[in-house]
Every structure is written in structure tokens, then in C-alpha cells.
Amino acid sequence: MEKAGSEKGKDQASIIATVVDEHTAVQTPERTSSPDRKGDIEKAIIEDQKDGLPAPIEIPDGGWKAWLTVLGAWCILFATFGMTNAYGVYQDYYVRFFLPSYTPSSIGWIGSVQIFFQFSMGFFAGKLFDAGYFYQTVTAFSILYVLAYYMLSLAHQDAFYQVLLSQGILAGIALGFLFLPSIGVIAHHFRRRRSFAMGIVVSGSSCGGIVFPIMLNKLIESKGFAEATRSVAYVCTGMLVLAVALMRTRLPPPSKMKKDPNAPPPPPIPTPRELIRDVPYMITIAGAFFNIMGLFTPIFYMQLYAVAHGVDQNLAFYTITILNGASIIGRILPNLVGDIWGPFNAVLACTGTCIVLIFAMLAATNAGGIIAICVLYGLFSGAYISLIGPLFAGLANHLGEIGIRMGFGFVWLALAGLAGTPICGALLTSDLLWVRPLTFSGACMVVGFTFLFIARHLIAQKKNTWKV
Structure with missing residues (x-):
């Protein structure tokens, strides 16, 4: 201008x-x-765009292709992050029955390795997405994902390496290559309501987190570990086939734009060095890093926490389901707030509330208190997770670099996911000293909140508005 x-x-x-x-x-x-x-x-x-991006080409913000793409991406999150949200069932079963020779800290590596790969693969998935290999990526890694859980069903009791290879490494790698394209493709169809659309997509993980814990607890008890795992793999197969059939990209990749002699040259994609020199962006990553270090502890250990505090086993088995059920609301409504007031403001509110709830969990020693924590933590942790995508996307200078910025950010979050759960497992010990891992998680999120507050201040100054 x-x-x-x-x-x-x-x-x-x-x-x-x-x-x-x-x-x-x-x-x-x-x-x-x-x-x-x-x-x-x-x-x-x-006009100032609410997600922080400059005015792009016309984005429809609706239409049947857009909403079918949302449904397809929802199916991917149901099958992938829905299983991640159900990992607490596996963690409890592994600690008490399936891997009796290993400590909670060692078993925690299974979930943390999965989180590491699902975030770290985002950098490579982002480059494939930006290069136009959306369908090839989603199809290939959908196959790998369901194969991983079929292989997990063949694991033998106390065979830690078999569980780690299938559930930690293979499923984690597939998760990483499925998550970012399913989120990134939403930017092809939505602009003003992007946070809302992403919230709907990410709510699929909460719905999966309701269905899979119930399936696993009931089927493990009645038919055994192998049959229970195969059953959830069947469900994942159907959801991923549906997702591949429904999702559609809309914008041509930069590689195809260059072949059109009448088109102007595409805007340059930032290099990793340029991203590192982007101070607000790196401070945002630092804040998200420490938040991920602490965020998953209540999610992964809630069922074990309930059992350890004498909650009836039938009710304890539903704690993760309750948590994920509450997160459905948390993954949609706060995104509406993010569209209106800005994703940074919404993320800070959710982070602060999660900090309070983690420390309050120390006082929740009966069924009523634990259920209350499940509902509230599911609500606000779900909101935080669903806002990470819009947060990174809002720091992009144009649509062509959304994939690289999200992927680069997720690499750092992968390191946090890799370290967080084993550290908390080591602090927990076999004596189940809950005050130690919960204090560590709360402290990490306090640090994360501080970094995000600083980044929000810098971006608000740059844009000369508090709605960031």
C-alpha cells in the first residue's frame, strides 16, 4: 500500500x-x-486480518468442498490424536500388567517417543505439503499408521522393544506426516473462520479420545490386549479411508506456479536461519515448548492417578473419556474467541487456567475432585492444543510459508514431548509420588506462559493492536 x-x-x-x-x-x-x-x-x-496474515487470494470460507475437507481432516484427528488421547489406558495397562519388568519412567518413553515423532515429522510433512504432495503423503502414512497398530496387537507381554517400535516409532512417524497436512489444508478453504474450522477438525481427537478409551478398557477386559488393539485398528482404517476420499486441496503449490509463464514469481519460503532470527516467532516456540513439557502429564497419567487414589475402577476407567469429552467443547468454542480476540490472547487464558488446574490436582484425592479436574482440564488443555496451529499460522507472512512455519515449530515441540513424559515418570517413581511430576509440569507451564506473554506483547506492538 x-x-x-x-x-x-x-x-x-x-x-x-x-x-x-x-x-x-x-x-x-x-x-x-x-x-x-x-x-x-x-x-x-x-483491513487487519484476525489471524495475522496479509490479505491473500480469495478464500471461500465455506462451501461443500471446504466442509467435506473439514470432515475428512476431522476423521484423521479422530483416528490419530484420538488414539494419542487414549494412551493413558495403555500407560495404566502397561504399568500394572503388560510390562511388569519396567518402571513408569521407562514405559513413559513409549508415549513420549510417539509425541516426538508426531511433532518432529511436521517439518518434513510441511515441505511435502508446500510442494504439493498432499494426497500422496496422506495416503502413504495412513497405511503406515494402521499397520503400526496391527503390529502392536502382535506384541508379546514384557516385550518392551516390540511396543516401542510399533506404537512409539511407527505410529509416531505416521502421526507426524498426517497431522500437519490435515491442519494445513484448512488454510486452503478458510481465512476469517480458520481458527473455528481448525477447532472443529481438532475436536476429532477429543471424539476419538472418548470412543477409544471405552473400547480399549472394555475389550482388554473381555477379549484381551491383542483383540482390543486390533479392534481399534479396524476403526482407524475405516476413518482414514474416509478421510482420503473427502479431503481436497484448493491452491496450487509453489512448484506448479513456477511453471506458469504468466504467473508472478512465488514469494520466497524462509530458511531455517531466517526463522531463527524472527524473534517473536522463536519466543512463541519457546513458550509452546515449555507448555508441551507439562501439558500431557495429567492426560497420560489421569487413569493411573485415579486408580492410585482409590477411585472405583469402573469410574477410573472413564476418567480419560470424561477428560476428552470435555475437550470437545474446548477445541471449538475457544477457537471462536481466538477468531474474535486473537489466538495469542486465547492461548494465554488457556495456559494460565491449565497451570491452576495442575496444582489443584494435588488436592483432588477423591472421586468428585478428580472428575472435576478431568472436566476442567479437558476443556482448557483441549483449547490450547487446538490453538497451536492458528498461533503458528498467524505468524506467517503469506500462505506459502504456513507449512514451513508450522513444521519448524513442531520440531521444537517434538523435543518437549520426547522429554516431558519420561521426566515425569522418573519423578513419579514406583512409589507414585504425585507431588513431584505435577509440580514439575506446573512449573514448566509457568515458564511457557511467561514466554508467550512476551511474544504476545512484541506482536501487539508491531501490529499496534491488542487483538493478537
């Missing part, structure tokens, strides 16, 4: 169209030839 304001002798509509195309790397010749749309284009450029 500065360019358009300074060169008064040029055709204003042409200049505006050029500025728009420089941000999107997509040819839009109709904008230069339709003076009736000049005001709309100017408004699109001048």
Missing part, C-alpha cells in the same frame, strides 16, 4: 492487484480488469 500511495501517476487498481499477487504467488488477472472490484481489493489489503 505504501507503493500504491507513493506512485500517484499509475493506475491504482493495477498496483493493488500487483501487491496482492506478490503476497499470494497466484495469478489473479481478473482483478486488474475489473474496476468495480477496486474498493473490495483495497479493503482486503488495508
Whole structure:
């Protein structure tokens, strides 16, 4: 707009169209030839976008293809993160029955390795997504994911390496290559309501987190570990087939744009060095890093915590289901707040509440208190997880770098996920000293909150608005 304001002798509509195309790397010749749309284009450029991105090409913010894509991405999150949210059932079963020769800290490596790969693979998944290999990536790693759980069903009791290879490594790698494309493709269809649409998608993990814990607890008790794991693998297979059939991309990748001689050159994708020099972005990653270190402790250990505190076993088996049920609301409604007030403000509110709930968990020693923590923690932890995507996407300068920024950020979150659960397991010990891991988790999230608050302040100053 500065360019358009300074060169008064040029055709204003042409200049505006050029500025728009420089941000999107997509040819839009109709904008230069339709003076009736000049005001709309100017408004699109001048108007502050709620997610922090400059005005891109026209995004429909709806339509049947867009909502079918949301449904397909929801199915992926149901099958993948839904199983991750049900890991507490596996953790409890492994500690008490299936892996009796190993400590809670050693068993914690299974879940943490899975989290590490599901985040660290995001960098490579982001590059594949930006390069236009969406369908190939989703199809190939859907197959790998269901294969991992079929292999887990063949694991022998006390065979730690078999469980780690199938559930920790194979399933984790597949998760990493499925999660980011299923979130990133939403940006092809939604702009103003992107946080809301992503919230709906991520709510799939909560729905899976309701279904899978009930299935696993009931089927392990009645039919055994192997049959229970195969049963959830059947469900995952059906959901992933449906997802591949429903999801559709909309924008051409940069590699195809370059082949069009009439299209302007695509905007450059930032290198890792350039990303590291982006101070607000790196402070945001630091905050998210420490939050992930502490966030998953109540989720992974809630069922074991309830059993250890004498809660009736039938009720204890439903604690993870209750937590994930509450997170459905947390993954949708706070995203509406994020669209209105900004993702940073929403994330800070959710982080602060999670800190209070983690420390309050120390006082929850009966069924009523534990259920209350499950409901509230599910609500606000679910909101935090669903807002990570919009938070990183909002720091992108154009649509073409959303994948790389999300992927680079997830690499760092992977390290936090790798370390968090084993550290908490080591602090817990076989004597189940709950005050130690919960204090550690709460302290990590206090540090994360501080970093995010600083990043929010810097970005608010840069944009000259508090709605960030």
C-alpha cells in the first residue's frame, strides 16, 4: 500500500492487484480488469486480518468442498490424536500388567517417543505439503499408521522393544506426516473462520479420545490386549479411508506456479536461519515448548492417578473419556474467541487456567475432585492444543510459508514431548509420588506462559493492536 500511495501517476487498481499477487504467488488477472472490484481489493489489503496474515487470494470460507475437507481432516484427528488421547489406558495397562519388568519412567518413553515423532515429522510433512504432495503423503502414512497398530496387537507381554517400535516409532512417524497436512489444508478453504474450522477438525481427537478409551478398557477386559488393539485398528482404517476420499486441496503449490509463464514469481519460503532470527516467532516456540513439557502429564497419567487414589475402577476407567469429552467443547468454542480476540490472547487464558488446574490436582484425592479436574482440564488443555496451529499460522507472512512455519515449530515441540513424559515418570517413581511430576509440569507451564506473554506483547506492538 505504501507503493500504491507513493506512485500517484499509475493506475491504482493495477498496483493493488500487483501487491496482492506478490503476497499470494497466484495469478489473479481478473482483478486488474475489473474496476468495480477496486474498493473490495483495497479493503482486503488495508483491513487487519484476525489471524495475522496479509490479505491473500480469495478464500471461500465455506462451501461443500471446504466442509467435506473439514470432515475428512476431522476423521484423521479422530483416528490419530484420538488414539494419542487414549494412551493413558495403555500407560495404566502397561504399568500394572503388560510390562511388569519396567518402571513408569521407562514405559513413559513409549508415549513420549510417539509425541516426538508426531511433532518432529511436521517439518518434513510441511515441505511435502508446500510442494504439493498432499494426497500422496496422506495416503502413504495412513497405511503406515494402521499397520503400526496391527503390529502392536502382535506384541508379546514384557516385550518392551516390540511396543516401542510399533506404537512409539511407527505410529509416531505416521502421526507426524498426517497431522500437519490435515491442519494445513484448512488454510486452503478458510481465512476469517480458520481458527473455528481448525477447532472443529481438532475436536476429532477429543471424539476419538472418548470412543477409544471405552473400547480399549472394555475389550482388554473381555477379549484381551491383542483383540482390543486390533479392534481399534479396524476403526482407524475405516476413518482414514474416509478421510482420503473427502479431503481436497484448493491452491496450487509453489512448484506448479513456477511453471506458469504468466504467473508472478512465488514469494520466497524462509530458511531455517531466517526463522531463527524472527524473534517473536522463536519466543512463541519457546513458550509452546515449555507448555508441551507439562501439558500431557495429567492426560497420560489421569487413569493411573485415579486408580492410585482409590477411585472405583469402573469410574477410573472413564476418567480419560470424561477428560476428552470435555475437550470437545474446548477445541471449538475457544477457537471462536481466538477468531474474535486473537489466538495469542486465547492461548494465554488457556495456559494460565491449565497451570491452576495442575496444582489443584494435588488436592483432588477423591472421586468428585478428580472428575472435576478431568472436566476442567479437558476443556482448557483441549483449547490450547487446538490453538497451536492458528498461533503458528498467524505468524506467517503469506500462505506459502504456513507449512514451513508450522513444521519448524513442531520440531521444537517434538523435543518437549520426547522429554516431558519420561521426566515425569522418573519423578513419579514406583512409589507414585504425585507431588513431584505435577509440580514439575506446573512449573514448566509457568515458564511457557511467561514466554508467550512476551511474544504476545512484541506482536501487539508491531501490529499496534491488542487483538493478537
